[in-house]
Amino acid sequence: MQSTPTALALIGLLLAAWVAGAAWLMIAAGARARRADAARKAARRMVRMIDESPAIPLIVRVDGRIEASERLAGWLGLSKLPQYLGDLGGSDSARGLSAEQLAELSANVLRTQKTATPFRMELTPPGSQRSLAVRGVLADPQVSPGGAALLWVFDFSESQGELARLRAEASRAKGDFAALVGLIEAAPLPMWFRGPDARLKLVNTSYVRAVGAESAEAVVEAQIELVEAVDGLTAAQVASQAAAANTPVERVVTATIGGQRRSLRVSDLPLGAEGVAGYAVDIEEMEEQARTFRAFREAQRQMLDQLSVGVAQFGPDRRLLSANQPFRRIFAMRPGATDGIEFERLLRESREAGRTPEVRDFPAWRAERTEWFGIGEAVEEAWPLNDGTHLRIVAQPMPDGGLVLIAEDRTESLALSATRDTLLRTRTATFDSLFEALAVFAPDGHMQLWNRRFGGAWGLDQDDLEGHPTADELVAKIAPRLEQPKQAKAIGDVVRGATLDRKQTGGRVALADGRTLEIAGVPLPDGNGLLTVLDITDSQNAEAALLERAEALEAADEVKTRFLANMSYEFRVPLTSIGGFAELLEAGVAGELSAQGREYVAAILESVHRLTDQVENVLALSQSEAGLLPLAKERLDLLPFVTQVVREREAAIVEAGLSLDLRGGGTSKVEADPRQLSRALGHLLDNAIAATPEGGKILVDLSRKKDGVRIVVSDNGRGMTADELRRAREGLRIGADGKPERRQGLGIPLATQLVEAHGGTLEIVSRRGEGTFATIHLP
Structure with missing residues (x-):
């Protein structure tokens, strides 16, 4: 059969449609397979997630049957999950739920199934530390139709422990907070709390007392601040700054508390968003102690600066x-x-x-x-x-x-120590070299020091002095060596007087060997006593001889006095007679004399006058040396008196071709004997006239001094050497052969004696070829 193009096209289209349908079916089947596989994986993942979840679902049907994971059996302590809710109790009381827990759970489930009311409860299986939380709701019909209950079982054992711990901590924190509040309230220092706005929210009792308010509520309401503003910042502003910086602020300020200004250390402590806490510590006593310490430290430094x-x-x-x-x-x-x-x-x-x-x-x-x-x-x-x-x-x-x-x-101290050692050695050497016997006794009576002569003075051996015997022991050793042993007590009294009574005492004791000792106790500045012993045997003998000689001298003095009295009479009477008869002859009583006879009579009168002066000088000098010179003092005006003495020698001055200068100003008066003072001044003038060659000059000067009157007689004559001046001052001396030895005239020695008899002094300075300078000082 011959196919047409149209048929072929239709067949192709049919086949293509068939192939497309087959492919779509294959793709759809693969998608469903993948979705089924994904659903299985999701289911397994969901189951696994449920198994791993902290909660286990439990479905309780109306007839009491249950559906859940085997994990629930482990939580309940059962070996296997039962089929019915009533079997969760188990046969063993130590496993499953207790009867009370099971009854409560069953009642809650039944109520939920009937009323759809959710419930919550907690279960703790007996003998287990596990805590279970049960939340029950009515199950969604898609989960389990027919009014089943869906229970979620949570294991919150850890949460329960944490919750218990938190509850315990909360309870403890509550107690601590209460104690802290009580502590803050009872605290002796002011404390407060400020809110985020820096306003006072809470104050304690010490704060209330410090500000003198009635209560804490009154303080908070009136916002009474304890601390005054410092540098323009109030306490609230300082607290705000501390909160802003989130840093504690501490400062020392002064505040008036109880009518007194006190120093406070104020601290503001930020507490995050809650606010700022604060407290004030009274540091007034500490500040006072700090000030006292600073003053003490300064005083200590000043004191230390005064130390050496x-x-x-x-x-x-x-x-x-x-x-x-x-x-x-x-x-x-x-x-x-x-x-x-x-x-x-x-x-x-x-x-x-x-x-x-x-x-x-x-x-x-x-x-x-x-x-x-x-x-x-x-x-x-x-x-x-x-x-x-x-x-x-x-x-x-x-x-x-x-x-x-x-x-x-210690330089000076060491030097003083060395000096002290030297002084001690010197003292020891001095003690040993002294002629006296010395011993030093302490206040307790012990002998501390003694020299070598001490033992010999008492006839003691050195062994007797070793060991520093006491005064009583020493007296006991000395007593047998005394002429009268009873005198030993006097020695002890002398030592006690020097050491204890601090008195200087002394005495004499006679030894059996004929010696005589003089003892003396002298208190020393260091509290010790010094006993000095001196052998005065020789001086006693010399004293006896001197007494005999003094008696002889007294007798000789009486003889001398009688001799001077007789000599005064025996010298003056013949001279007076000779002078008188010579004057009668000169007057022509015995007839007219020839020229040569008148010369003889004039020579006799001149010799009588000169001899009379010499006799007067000798007698005056003898009386002065014997202390028998009579003085008839009276108030003298010195310038007229000296002028009169000078005028009496005017003829001799003119005859010698000399000039005399008399100087004196003001009024100078003295108590003196005119006759004896004129003789002393006249001898000095006579010596000056005799020693000054023609054309020379004599000066007589009177002046008043603080300690008396000064009379100066000087000349520019030939002067004397030191040896000549010495002989002139000695005058007439008795030589070794007992005969008078004529050195010079008697003028200077007599003038010296007469001036000294008036309580004055005579000073003579002379140089050969320059002259002599004599000065009389009268009080």
Whole structure:
């Protein structure tokens, strides 16, 4: 059969449609297969997710049958999940649910099935630590038609433990909060809390008392601040700044509490978004103690500056904290050096200034001194310096790790010690070399020191003095050697008087060997007593001889007095008679005399006059030396008196061709005997006239001094040598052969005696070829 093109086309179309349908069926079948496979995988994944989920679904049908995972059996402590709800109790009381739990669960399920009311309950299988939460609802008809109940069982054992722990912590926190609130309320310092707006929300009782309010509510309501504004910032503004910076702020301010200004340390503590807490600590006592401590430290430094001992304190960091002026002076610290210098540097600078000993290895020496900071006891050293200074260094470690360094300049002390040792040795040597016997007794009566002569004076051996015997023991040893042993008690009384009574006493004792000792007790400044013993045997004998001689001299003096009285009469009477008869002859009573006879009579009268003066001088000198010169003192105007004496020698001055200058101003009066004073002044003028050659000059000067009157008689004559002046002052002396020895005239010795009899002095200065200068001093 011959096919037409149209048929072929239709066949092709048919085949193509068939192929397309087959292909579509194949594709649809593959898609359904893939969807089925995906559904199976999703179901398995869902089942697995349900098995791994923290909750297990339990379906309870109307007839009581149950459907759930075997995991639920493990949670309930059952080996296998039963088919009915009533079998969840199990046969063993230690497995499954208890009867009460099962009854409650059954009732809740029944109510849900009937009324669709959800329920919640908790189950704890007996004998198990597992806690189960059950949430029941009416099951969706797609899940289980017919009014079944769907129960979700959650294992919240861990949550339950955490919840119990949280509840315990909450209870404990509540108790702690209550205790904290009570503590804050009972706290002795003001405390407060501010909200985020920096307004007061809570204050304690101490805050209320501090601001003097009635209650905490009144403080919060009125926003009464404890602290005043400082530098324009109120307490609330400072708290806001602390909250903004989220940093605690602490400051010291003053506030009025109880009518008194107190220093407070105020702290603001940010609490995040909750607000700012604050408290104030009263530090007034601490500030007062700090002020007291500062004052004490300043007083201590001032006191240390007054000491002669240098004191410096170093801190635990080995830096200088303080040093007084003596320490700075001893170690020659620079004027600009401030506190804080290190100990090692101080030693280095002191070494450069020559204030440390010379050592070979200075770094090692300095390291050894640095170890003073770590030792547990004080160290003392002696530092001899190059300039002869001796320092005593004491290093005292402090409990805080610091060090106190004490420096004492002992140069003078050592010098005094050396001087004291020398004095002690000198005293011992002096004691031993003295002629007197000496012993020093202590207040307790023991003999401390004695010289070598002491034992010999009493006839004691050195063995008797060894062991420093007491005064009573010494007296007992001396008593047998005394002429009268009872006198030994007087020796003990002398020692006791010098040591205990502090009185100087003395006496004499006679020894059996005929010697006489004079003893004296002298109290010493150190409390001891000195007993001096002197052998006066020879002086006693000499005293007896002197007494005999004194008696003889008294007798001789009486003879001398009678001799002078007789000589005054015997000399004057013949001279008066000779002068009288010569004057009668000159007057012509015996007849007219020739020229040669008148010359003889004139010579006799002149000789009588001169001899009369010499006799008067000898008698006056003898009486003066014997202390028998009579003085009739009266008030004299000195210038007229001296003028009269000078005028009496005017003829002799003119005859010798001399000039005389008399000087004197003002009024000078003295108490003196006119006759004797004129004789003394006349002898000086006569000597000046005799010693001055023609054309010479004599000066007489009167002047008033603070201690009396001065009369000067000077000349420019030939003068005298020192030996001639000495002989002139000695005048008439008795030679070794008992005969008078004429040295010079009697004028100067007599003038000296007469001036001294008036209580004055006569000074004579003379040089050969220059003249003589005589000065009379009268009171």
